[in-house]
Amino acid sequence: MRLFLDRQRRPYSIHTSKMNTQLQNSVVTGGGNEVAIREFQDQDLHDCREIFTQGMEQLISLIARIVFPKYIWILSAWSMLVFVLVIKFQWTAYIFTLLVITCVLFAASLYLNLYMECWRFIDSCLATDLKDIGKCYMSNEKCRMWVAEWNGKVVGMVGLMHNESHKPGVGELQRMSVSPACRRMGIARKLLDELLKHAKHQHFHKVVLTTTSAQIPAIRLYKKYGFKLRTSIPYPQKILSDLQHYCFEFEL
Ligand SMILES: CC(C)(COP(=O)(O)OP(=O)(O)OC[C@H]1O[C@@H](n2cnc3c(N)ncnc32)[C@H](O)[C@@H]1OP(=O)(O)O)[C@@H](O)C(=O)NCCC(=O)NCCS
Numbered sequence: 001m002r003l004f005l006d007r008q009r010r011p012y013s014i015h016t017s018k019m020n021t022q023l024q025n026s027v028v029t030g031g032g033n034e035v036a037i038r039e040f041q042d043q044d045l046h047d048c049r050e051i052f053t054q055g056m057e058q059l060i061s062l063i064a065r066i067v068f069p070k071y072i073w074i075l076s077a078w079s080m081l082v083f084v085l086v087i088k089f090q091w092t093a094y095i096f097t098l099l100v101i102t103c104v105l106f107a108a109s110l111y112l113n114l115y116m117e118c119w120r121f122i123d124s125c126l127a128t129d130l131k132d133i134g135k136c137y138m139s140n141e142k143c144r145m146w147v148a149e150w151n152g153k154v155v156g157m158v159g160l161m162h163n164e165s166h167k168p169g170v171g172e173l174q175r176m177s178v179s180p181a182c183r184r185m186g187i188a189r190k191l192l193d194e195l196l197k198h199a200k201h202q203h204f205h206k207v208v209l210t211t212t213s214a215q216i217p218a219i220r221l222y223k224k225y226g227f228k229l230r231t232s233i234p235y236p237q238k239i240l241s242d243l244q245h246y247c248f249e250f251e252l
Contacts, residue, residue: 055177
């Protein structure tokens with residue numbers, strides 16, 4: 001199953017690096033044009049899946065920065081203790097080598113666990129709402145997907161979802177992502193403007209969203225825009241318990 005998904009993903013990654021280089025070139029050379037926000041069209045599907053995947057892939061290293069420091073301290077302290085014991089009792093140096101190997105294996109398995117967890121989430125989104133964005137977001141007035149277009153290229157996206165799992169009058173912001181080469185240009189803010197305008201038009205009284213404590217740029221964006229943090233729940237997985245699940249709300 002994973003191999004199949006990985007094989008499916010590879011062409012996207014090749015496309016991504018080419019697209020990013022082109023985008024970076026246009027950013028460097030100025031590009032010239034304004035960013036336009038418009039509704040999703042079927043031909044945007046590939047770019048949207050790509051931009052979402054890029055954004056979420058970066059989450060792995062952001063989460064690692066939160067989760068790893070604690071374990072590095074524990075493993076370093078443990079290694080020091082064994083090192084002192086090896087010296088004091090003249091144990092064979094193999095014990096210390098064995099310990100170092102165990103620490104490296106532990107760190108590798110922690111990273112792998114994190115990697116798999118993030119990819120499980122990405123794969124599940126690509127296999128559900130992002131598989132057929134037209135059907136999931138565009139066939140019902142209460143749901144919508146917008147893209148940001150710059151110099152003829154799709155460089156950002158955001159979705160508004162309302163289904164039977166949501167309370168009446170409540171919409172959920174989903175899949176916010178901007179291409180790395182086009183960040184800090186105010187694109188996410190423009191996408192938010194459009195989403196909230198539509199939500200108001202649909203008589204929603206609230207827009208909710210969930211994110212993680214690792215997504216610092218996203219948290220700053222939502223707070224700056226006026227979203228209020230309502231709940232903060234530690235991840236259920238023990239190994240990721242330093243990570244929080246944040247729920248934000250915007251009253252319309
Ligand atoms: C979060 C994200 C969508 C922001 O997109 P963006 O187009 O760069 O954001 P904007 O340029 O509109 O920034 C608006 C405000 O957000 C905050 N912000 C955005 N990126 C930031 C960063 N890297 N560091 C600190 N604050 C940041 C700032 O307050 C900024 O206002 P300012 O530029 O006046 O200071 C983008 O970084 C991204 O795609 N990240 C990966 C995917 C992700 O985490 N999505 C959120 C899922 S919930």
